Amino acid sequence: xxxxxxxxxxxxxxxxxxANFFREQNIPVxxxxxxxxxxVEPGQYAYNQIIETFGEKVLQNNxxxxxxxxxxxxxxxxxxxxxxxxxxxxxxxxxxxxxxDYFIRAxxxxxxxxxxxxxxxxxxxLVYRVVVVYVxxxxxxxxxxxxxxxxxxxxxxRIQAQMPIDDKKDLADRVIDNTGSIExxxxxxxxxxxxx
Numbered sequence: 001x002x003x004x005x006x007x008x009x010x011x012x013x014x015x016x017x018x019a020n021f022f023r024e025q026n027i028p029v030x031x032x033x034x035x036x037x038x039x040v041e042p043g044q045y046a047y048n049q050i051i052e053t054f055g056e057k058v059l060q061n062n063x064x065x066x067x068x069x070x071x072x073x074x075x076x077x078x079x080x081x082x083x084x085x086x087x088x089x090x091x092x093x094x095x096x097x098x099x100x101d102y103f104i105r106a107x108x109x110x111x112x113x114x115x116x117x118x119x120x121x122x123x124x125x126l127v128y129r130v131v132v133v134y135v136x137x138x139x140x141x142x143x144x145x146x147x148x149x150x151x152x153x154x155x156x157x158r159i160q161a162q163m164p165i166d167d168k169k170d171l172a173d174r175v176i177d178n179t180g181s182i183e184x185x186x187x188x189x190x191x192x193x194x195x196x
Contacts, residue, residue: 002104003196004111004126008118009133010165011158012144014178014185018133019114021189028108030099032092032115039091040065049087054080075157089121100126110196119171120163129196132165132172135179140165 007022007029009015019029039046042063050058050065054073060066074081096113103111115123124130135143137159144155169175174195176188 002108002111004100004104004113004128005196006118006124006127006130007112007114007133008116008130008168009178010135010140010162010168011116012140012147013133013135013165014143015114015116015133017182018131018176018178018185018189019112021186022112022193025189025193027110027112027193028103029112029114030096030103032096032113032117035092035095035099036088039088039095044091046088046091050084053083053087071158072154075154075161078161081161085117085121089117093121093123093126096123097126110193117162119168124171129173130171131174131176131192132168133176133178134165134169135177137165139179 007015007019009018019031023029038044040050041047047065050070054070058065058070058073070084074084096115100111100113113123113127115121118124118127118130140159141152141155144150144158145152148155150158174192176185176192178185
């Protein structure tokens with residue numbers, strides 16, 4: 001039986017680093033963010049719905065969605081964020097299920113579903129176990145400000161748009177503490193692969 005593992009965490013907790021480690025172990029990783037980016041490309045259903053809902057002000061000159069403009073719009077307004085999620089999430093869910101089922105048919109031993117909003121989007125039913133990548137809230141804020149060159153206020157808005165990292169930690173089957181060295185994080189990943 002294929003073990004389908006949900007990998008989640010808050011923004012700037014190091015989830016992508018952990019996902020890349022699993023890839024290095026030849027474990028298939030299905031990335032919800034990649035699927036979501038594809039879903040909002042010109043010609044896609046979600047792209048058309050976003051323009052209809054938010055207007056052409058969220059477009060770049062080349063017709064692509066300007067993720068920064070859209071982000072600024074939705075991360076400060078719960079209603080707008082919910083509208084966007086209602087457009088994009090069903091598309092992402094259906095593509096993730098199709099990819100998951102492909103790897104199950106291929107008899108992979110383990111698959112990672114890398115889903116930042118696993119709990120917020122009610123996607124935990126797609127997985128066997130949930131692994132949360134964790135850092136304390138202060139570290140998360142500092143990493144986000146440094147990584148994305150955001151103001152502290154913008155970073156806090158993005159963090160607050162997600163379930164608090166401590167709540168995700170409480171819901172996890174396993175937790176990877178990513179506050180230490182990369183070697184320590186990799187060691188935890190190896191242990192989790194053995195345990196699951």
